[in-house]
Amino acid sequence: MPKRRMSISIEEELARRIKAAAEEIGVDVSTLMSGAAIDVVTRFERQKLIFADIDKRIAEVEAEADKMTDEEFFSSMHTLSDEQRNAIDARWDAFFKLTASA
Numbered sequence: 001m002p003k004r005r006m007s008i009s010i011e012e013e014l015a016r017r018i019k020a021a022a023e024e025i026g027v028d029v030s031t032l033m034s035g036a037a038i039d040v041v042t043r044f045e046r047q048k049l050i051f052a053d054i055d056k057r058i059a060e061v062e063a064e065a066d067k068m069t070d071e072e073f074f075s076s077m078h079t080l081s082d083e084q085r086n087a088i089d090a091r092w093d094a095f096f097k098l099t100a101s102a
Contacts, residue, residue: 008033050095054088 010018022032065073080088 047095050091054091 018032019029022029025032027035068076
């Protein structure tokens with residue numbers, strides 16, 4: 001697969017730490033930095049996936065709320081069922097387990 005060269009600008013001390021870590025791990029700096037970047041992108045994509053549905057729902061509620069008076073909006077709200085709460089809890093658990101190592 002073709003590769004593309006990318007460059008970054010960082011402070012000397014950070015560059016020294018990265019180089020030392022790469023040497024200790026036994027990889028070159030490019031491999032270490034690529035791996036770190038892939039980890040960040042993967043976490044970001046996973047977070048977007050986990051929250052895509054809720055973000056869509058929030059946008060829909062906000063769009064509807066803009067059309068209502070405060071009284072209409074608050075009277076339209078309801079309490080979540082146990083099933084809904086459990087689904088939300090599961091998504092939060094998945095998110096925090098994924099980001100706990102970050």
